Amino acid sequence: MATPTVDTVTTAPAPRIPRRGPVRWLRDNIVAIAGILAVVYLLLPNVVVTVLSFNDPVGRFNFSWNEFSLDAWANPCAVAGMCASLGLSLQIGLLSTVAALVLGTLVAFALSRHRFRGRGSTNLLVFFPMATPEVVMGSSLLALFVNFRFPLGFGTILIAHIMFLVSYVVVTVKARLAGLDPRLEQAAMDLYANERTTFWRITFPLVLPGIAAAGLLAFALSFDDFIITNFNAGSEVTFPMFVWGAAQRGVPPQVNVIGALMFLLALLVVFGSEVARRRRARG
């Protein structure tokens, strides 16, 4: 009877050996693998856009690889109308972001700092534009402008962008306000700061990161909007509209240069600020 005991002792780890094999490893990490594959799925188009910006395409469409070339990067504005459309998009992005930040932040303060009649319906009104398909919002604005014979152009694009950005600003700033510790403001009041001083010295600086985040989000949404803009642009051409037109007529690699540049800039800003934050936290 002694042998089986010895056997069990020596062979005890044996069944665990295959469990450490590739099958076991796969079973342990299947979720992480799926997660990483999802990231690949998300980034694949950005990689394609960037790679094709270095392409010298055959014909008008830049969809398959032909030859390495730096032409597009050297002359990004060589395509007629593209840089003008980029300028228009930046202008509209900045103006509508600033306007939406002002309108939205005020609404966010009212909603989270005050109790008033109609608070529920205000929340609902703010939520609705985010839950409406863009094609409905774009077409209804067009119906409005046509009915009132309002000329389409820069102004109508701006009006439309501010409209759909306000909700996103409200939601982002409200989330920041909800996370604020009310004791900080109470402490300021206890130290004889009046309401105005408390607001400008305590509340506003604490909410500022939320407003900044809302601004970044609003700008990205405005800059990239196509559907609503296309309905209300009249004869103006924004950058997404230029890309849309190019998709029908022929896509020059310069368009990819802009796409790649924005992507790399965004990564640079985010990682740069993360490094700066870590350095500040350490020092």
Added chain:
Amino acid sequence: MSALAHVPPPGTGAGPRPAPAARARGRWVPYLLLAPGLVWLALFFILPTITLFSTSLQTGSLAAGYEQTFEFSNYTSAWSEYWPQLVRSFGYAGIATVAALAIAYPLAYTIAFKAGKYRNVMLVLVIAPFYTSFLLRTLAWKTILADNGIIVETMERLGILQVLSYVGLTADDRVLATPLAVITGLTYNFLPFMTLPLYASLERLDPRLVEAAGDLYASPITAFRKVTFPLSLPGVVAGTLLTFIPAAGDYINAQLLGSLPATAMIGNVIDALFLRVLDYPRAAALSVTLMVVIVVMVATYVRRAGTEELV
């Protein structure tokens, strides 16, 4: 994009209680703060919606002018002509939403529980694609799914393409210009809108609850089914809404990756009727239909998720 994580479902306006000091201030203060923003929304969101509804009941043409005739036949004629596109929109959007949930859940789970110090890096990688124009990224799928590309050839060799073709998702040994291409594009385009709310609700989840389930002899699968998934339901609800709603109204993917009119969605019809055919009344009737169907579906869904599972 972090805002998406905080989108409240309709009707739940429960914010934090206002500070006591605020109550002492004038009653008109909140209205003064609200006025500019709400006037803007009233003028350029509510009023257009009313105009849209009124336009949908008009007759006439752009040249001759429109008249308010309460022409309800605009609706019936639009429905009878374009019901396939309506059904297709909700079908494609539904499949894309399920696919996005299947892809986004492991992604959000990995970021929340497995990424460790790479958590922020992964979050950035989820949001970063937004900074390249989504039209360009959608066009990139033309390259990825090209007829002689690696993906399509591999699918063909493995026999996947033949199966998909049998189901009707692809045709002629290609992926581009088929429903599968449109659904792939929709899934891809709205994936971050699914991932971020899921991540937000998983991140709040106390891992000790899952450990406790394990201590009580629940298998990992049971623990997930009984603890993790139910607690992430708010994220699932927010994510599916944020994916399904824009996907149902989208027409970019159908136009760039599909082939019209075979894969036309309701957005393509609305766009064409408004901007090319200039048949405003029937285009408006379809917009109103899309909006009403979505509001009804969302309300039913939120109520269901809210009363049966969330409590």
